[in-house]
Ligand code: ADP
């Protein structure tokens with residue numbers, strides 16, 4: 160652009176359209192357009208870039224709040240060397256998030272402290288970084304909330320909140336025994352997301368053979384749930400000991416008995 164003429168219409172238009180960032184950046188971007196001799200479309204591109212970037216930032220901020228992660232951990236924070244049973248390449252591949260395009264599930268199995276929640280949060284946070292929605296819940300919290308919602312006649316809405324996000328993390332499946340009604344709630348969530356081809360990340364300390372116990376000793380419901388979860392899935396079986404315990408051992412911290420772990 161060759162000269163700098165300000166048009167009131169432009170300010171008004173951006174304001175009316177709610178393009179707040181573009182409005183704020185209009186003067187500066189116009190000046191740059193002249194200085195850099197941008198074409199009209201280049202100018203518009205820069206103006207919209209600023210608006211879109213700010214919208215993504217806001218969206219990501221909101222998505223993080225809505226995701227309800229118990230803590231924020233990234234893949235970069237994960238030390239793959241201490242957990243050789245995890246295929247790093249596979250995790251890196253999952254990080255491209257293509258699994259969410261065809262409703263593939265990720266199932267993280269392993270003993271406590273081996274990084275299941277960490278990996279689930281790290282992968283889900285990548286969705287959030289794109290401004291998409293993810294939701295994290297432990298299985299027991301989820302069924303408790305659904306049970307409450309059912310009693311208050313708002314189960315439909317509560318279910319929608321679990322079906323709608325691009326990714327649902329159900330953490331700690333199998334840590335607490337579910338009764339029949341709770342198991343059926345968990346089953347419904349799995350079915351609804353499966354029907355809509357919406358991905359889930361499930362973490363559990365129980366092998367699939369023990370899943371009957373999780374579903375209130377109902378092997379039919381357990382295998383129907385597993386059928387759906389495993390239909391399109393990536394299972395990561397973590398073997399090994401707790402990361403925290405390992406760190407403690409490394410630091411030579413005294414356990415309660417007074418002995419030093421080595
Ligand atoms: P769980 O398998 O019980 O869900 P977590 O993922 O919560 O375990 O891991 C327990 C703690 O140890 C978390 O703070 C997590 O960040 C950390 N942790 C576990 N594994 C690793 C690892 N390989 N590298 C870095 N931190 C880890």
Ligand code: MG
Pocket residue numbers: 272275276277330331362
């Ligand atoms: Mg955990």
